[in-house]
Amino acid sequence: MLMDGTAAAKRIVDQAAADTAALKADGVTPCLATVLVGSDPASVTYVRMKQNRSAKAGIGSWHVELPEAITTRTLVAALTELSQDPDVHGILLQHPVPPHIDERAAFEAIAPEKDVDGVTMHSFAAMAFGEPGFVSATPGGILRLLDEYEVDLAGKHAVVVGRSPILGKPVGMMLLARDATVTYCHSRTADLASYTRQADILVAAVGKPKFITGDAIKPGAVVIDAGYNPGNIGDVDFAGAVDKASLITPVPGGVGPMTIAVLLEQTVAAAKMAQRRL
Amino acid sequence: MLMDGTAAAKRIVDQAAADTAALKADGVTPCLATVLVGSDPASVTYVRMKQNRSAKAGIGSWHVELPEAITTRTLVAALTELSQDPDVHGILLQHPVPPHIDERAAFEAIAPEKDVDGVTMHSFAAMAFGEPGFVSATPGGILRLLDEYEVDLAGKHAVVVGRSPILGKPVGMMLLARDATVTYCHSRTADLASYTRQADILVAAVGKPKFITGDAIKPGAVVIDAGYNPGNIGDVDFAGAVDKASLITPVPGGVGPMTIAVLLEQTVAAAKMAQRRL
Numbered sequence: 156m157l158m159d160g161t162a163a164a165k166r167i168v169d170q171a172a173a174d175t176a177a178l179k180a181d182g183v184t185p186c187l188a189t190v191l192v193g194s195d196p197a198s199v200t201y202v203r204m205k206q207n208r209s210a211k212a213g214i215g216s217w218h219v220e221l222p223e224a225i226t227t228r229t230l231v232a233a234l235t236e237l238s239q240d241p242d243v244h245g246i247l248l249q250h251p252v253p254p255h256i257d258e259r260a261a262f263e264a265i266a267p268e269k270d271v272d273g274v275t276m277h278s279f280a281a282m283a284f285g286e287p288g289f290v291s292a293t294p295g296g297i298l299r300l301l302d303e304y305e306v307d308l309a310g311k312h313a314v315v316v317g318r319s320p321i322l323g324k325p326v327g328m329m330l331l332a333r334d335a336t337v338t339y340c341h342s343r344t345a346d347l348a349s350y351t352r353q354a355d356i357l358v359a360a361v362g363k364p365k366f367i368t369g370d371a372i373k374p375g376a377v378v379i380d381a382g383y384n385p386g387n388i389g390d391v392d393f394a395g396a397v398d399k400a401s402l403i404t405p406v407p408g409g410v411g412p413m414t415i416a417v418l419l420e421q422t423v424a425a426a427k428m429a430q431r432r433l
Numbered sequence: 434m435l436m437d438g439t440a441a442a443k444r445i446v447d448q449a450a451a452d453t454a455a456l457k458a459d460g461v462t463p464c465l466a467t468v469l470v471g472s473d474p475a476s477v478t479y480v481r482m483k484q485n486r487s488a489k490a491g492i493g494s495w496h497v498e499l500p501e502a503i504t505t506r507t508l509v510a511a512l513t514e515l516s517q518d519p520d521v522h523g524i525l526l527q528h529p530v531p532p533h534i535d536e537r538a539a540f541e542a543i544a545p546e547k548d549v550d551g552v553t554m555h556s557f558a559a560m561a562f563g564e565p566g567f568v569s570a571t572p573g574g575i576l577r578l579l580d581e582y583e584v585d586l587a588g589k590h591a592v593v594v595g596r597s598p599i600l601g602k603p604v605g606m607m608l609l610a611r612d613a614t615v616t617y618c619h620s621r622t623a624d625l626a627s628y629t630r631q632a633d634i635l636v637a638a639v640g641k642p643k644f645i646t647g648d649a650i651k652p653g654a655v656v657i658d659a660g661y662n663p664g665n666i667g668d669v670d671f672a673g674a675v676d677k678a679s680l681i682t683p684v685p686g687g688v689g690p691m692t693i694a695v696l697l698e699q700t701v702a703a704a705k706m707a708q709r710r711l
């Protein structure tokens with residue numbers, strides 16, 4: 156059975172739009188600032204998509220475009236300014252940034268209370284420790300989708316393939332917080348399939364097209380494909396996996412829309428919190 | 434073969450003592466502030482042990498004792514003051530604190546640059562992301578002991594039993610950073626032995642005496658017992674495990690001394706950094 160991320164995301168975005176309307180009636184317009192460095196075509200597309208969805212939900216968006224050659228220092232200064240600007244409620248730095256930039260330093264310039272994409276060290280630790288904070292958007296979207304399909308996580312074996320700071324690591328911590336037994340696999344894992352074949356819940360987050368093949372999947376597993384490779388190809392070989400999995404996310408239309416939905420939902424939540432602080 | 438934490442710790446503490454002597458010659462005395470809330474006998478013993486070891490290494494120690502009935506707010510204020518005091522280089526809040534206190538709020542009042550016990554959210558995320566920062570003392574001690582015995586971690590399956598914020602979670606993140614494939618098990622894990630029997634490296638961090646029995650251990654595994662239960666009893670049934678493991682930590686004399694050694698080493702490192710900032 157397919158896990159319909161588009162439909163689940165619509166419900167979240169509809170709620171965000173309703174909440175936005177209520178906030179506007181109170182004189183507050185939720186505002187998401189998107190920051191794009193350089194002009195990588197995929198990044199341009201993602202940012203535009205996020206702005207369009209924001210606009211549809213009534214969320215204001217600011218867009219900051221910075222040249223490819225910018226220094227870490229200038230990027231940090233721009234993000235610090237947005238962090239201090241009372242009109243901005245959420246900040247999204249589109250990643251990856253160009254390799255000469257210290258991405259971590261840039262992320263850390265985002266104030267935790269505006270980190271609606273959940274990329275800061277504070278947000279990560281908050282996810283891991285069950286403290287208040289924003290979740291990483293994609294991991295948060297994955298958990299929402301699992302909940303939408305009433306997947307029981309407690310005591311189940313969740314295998315996460317990938318250990319990036321914005322995807323693999325936080326999704327594992329969120330699954331652990333929900334009482335799954337969690338295994339982190341990665342490029343140095345010996346005999347990867349011996350782990351993935353144990354997975355009741357398999358999260359593919361490696362960024363390699365069709366990396367997880369059908370024979371590496373346990374019959375009846377729930378398969379979450381968080382890959383977004385060129386040409387809309389996931390990390391899972393869908394044709395090989397679809398008959399093994401009990402539930403599986405399509406690419407596109409699975410995790411992707413959920414990511415944006417959580418981003419918008421958290422922007423609205425940030426605006427509500429800012430309003431409460433006034 | 435036994436992993437001799439006492440001997441490995443002595444080498445670390447001897448180096449810390451030499452570094453302390455050099456710092457003192459430069460006019461800086463490394464200083465560790467220990468904070469104890471209430472008078473739990475085990476906690477009193479632990480704090481005293483840390484003070485004694487500090488004194489032996491020439492590290493200055495301040496001791497703050499606060500009554501059991503203290504509020505979170507007062508404890509946070511005391512820790513904030515120590516965080517701001519230029520004469521204090523490292524801060525240790527002995528845990529657990531009494532249940533009416535918000536332990537996380539207390540930990541977060543420790544400045545990251547003085548968090549020599551590695552308990553803050555910042556230190557945790559830094560460990561997970563490979564960023565500069567102090568490590569949790571016990572996990573840091575475990576990794577040092579594994580290195581001391583030249584245990585190869587890359588591609589190996591490390592199973593961590595326990596998921597506490599100061600032990601299980603950070604040790605898993607540190608093992609992952611060293612390219613182990615890492616599985617987190619816990620109280621809700623179904624069929625725990627089916628995981629522990631796969632472990633090339635098994636870390637027991639649950640706080641239940643003799644919880645891991647010999648039949649749950651893979652022949653040839655490296656077994657790290659981070660348990661510290663009343664009566665010096667570990668989380669591993671040593672008698673049952675010793676013939677299965679290739680390397681195993683005794684209790685006492687395994688992980689315990691390493692924890693204190695890393696605490697002192699990090700206090701000296703904090704003093705060096707403070708000196709550099711002058």
